[in-house]
Amino acid sequence: MNILRSGMLFGLLVAGFSLRAQSVKEELETGNSLMQGGDFSNAIAVLSKAHSQEPGNLEVVKSLAFSYYLSKDYTKALDVIKPMIDGDGGDDACFQIAGNIYVSLAQNKEAEKLYRKALKKFPDSGPLYADFGIFLGSLAEGPDAIRIWEQGIEADPSYPGNYYYASKYYYTVDLTWSILYGEVFVNMESLTRRTPEIKALLLDSYKKIFSKDEYLNPLVDRKGRPVNEFENDVRATLRANASALGGGINEESLTALRSRFVLDWFSKYATQFPYRLFDYQRQLLQQGMFTAYNQWIFGSAEDEKTYNSWVSAHNDEFNTYYGFARGRVFKIPKGQYYQTKEKE
Structure with missing residues (x-):
């Protein structure tokens, strides 16, 4: 009898605890x-x-x-x-x-x-x-x-917020990193209120970086030594393909520039500096989605009406890219960090 009563009491306690836990969860x-x-x-x-x-x-x-x-x-x-x-x-x-x-x-x-x-x-x-x-x-x-x-x-490296703030900071300090971090951000956080802001910053950063030779010159310290080899290689590759922008900087010319950039990067620097962003760009280029991707970034920032017209005229092409992009999570692996610790 005592055993039965003990069992009933235990059951009531368990039931009471479950109801209490459920109540807190609901609250x-x-x-x-x-x-x-x-x-x-x-x-x-x-x-x-x-x-x-x-x-x-x-x-x-x-x-x-x-x-x-x-x-x-x-x-x-x-x-x-x-x-x-x-x-x-x-x-x-x-x-x-x-x-x-x-x-x-x-x-x-x-x-x-x-x-x-x-x-x-x-x-x-x-x-x-x-x-x-x-x-x-x-x-x-x-x-x-x-x-x-x-x-x-x-x-x-796969948390987007720091790229957002860093890309905005570097817009007035170092356009190379503004471009790199900005593009990483829009791939990580592609559907928020901050995304159009950084797309516009990306377009303007490309316009600004080609406005003066000094923005693409090698980074050197006071004694003329290279400061950041990765960044210098990015700058050199952009500079080498500047002829693609001969007709002005817009979505079409940026697609041409960036296509050449990807090909040059993987023929010269990718082994030494593996970078997920460039891997992704090459993948889109190889699979015929790079134009749609650049339209999504630069076309939408340049002129929304023209961009919407392009999407309507290339609906299958755009949907292929968009479905591909939405079906995966963009992440940067640890170890692909190439920023200098202290800049001179």
């Missing part, structure tokens, strides 16, 4: 839905209930803290997230949320301290590098910001 889903809909007060009410049931639930903590953050109650947001960043239970997203809170509270010293602590704990987190770079850039510390974004590209 989390409801709270997130309310938060995404902009109803922060009700999101906070629902998530606070879930938090009281499971104060150590990481997903609940992040959602509740972020709801407080979005409602501009930064003090409460920090109260919720702080146990996670002070202890061992938090992930990199916890530190991202906390960083945004400190910035909103204008506690810049605490924010910088937090980001540095976070990157020691999560040295491969691309999003943390991106946020830390944004923070440094907001303090008008551009050289420090780009160093952090570069570290993010090296540590987490």
Whole structure:
């Protein structure tokens, strides 16, 4: 009899735990839905209930803290997230949320301290590098910001955010990297609000880089020694094929230039400097999709009406490329990082 009662009690406990867990899960889903809909007060009410049931639930903590953050109650947001960043239970997203809170509270010293602590704990987190770079850039510390974004590209090469910020930074500093990072970005993040912005930057970077010889000259230090062999080889290959742009810089002439670039690169430099972006360009060229790809980047940035007319007239060609591109995830493998650590 006692055994039976013990078994029944255990069963009730298990059932109660399952219902409680399910309830917290449902509350989390409801709270997130309310938060995404902009109803922060009700999101906070629902998530606070879930938090009281499971104060150590990481997903609940992040959602509740972020709801407080979005409602501009930064003090409460920090109260919720702080146990996670002070202890061992938090992930990199916890530190991202906390960083945004400190910035909103204008506690810049605490924010910088937090980001540095976070990157020691999560040295491969691309999003943390991106946020830390944004923070440094907001303090008008551009050289420090780009160093952090570069570290993010090296540590987490398939995260798009650092390429986005780096390509914008290099647009005024080094057009070669603006072009390289910009094209990597649009392949990684091809359907967001940031994509058209970087497509336009890419088109303008090509126009600008061929406007002065100095933009394609070799990079050398004060003693005339090469600074970055990879970048110098990219510049040399672009310079060698500049005749393709004789009629002006547009989608058609850029397709010709870039086709010649791919052929030259793989005959001279690809063995020493394997680079996923150039592999992808060659694959598209070999499979007859390179024109559609260049239309997608440069045609859409140059003139949307003309681009749409081209797509209508070449529907099969474009759909072949677009289906191919949507069917795969573009990633840069680790080890294909060729930026110089410190530029002179």
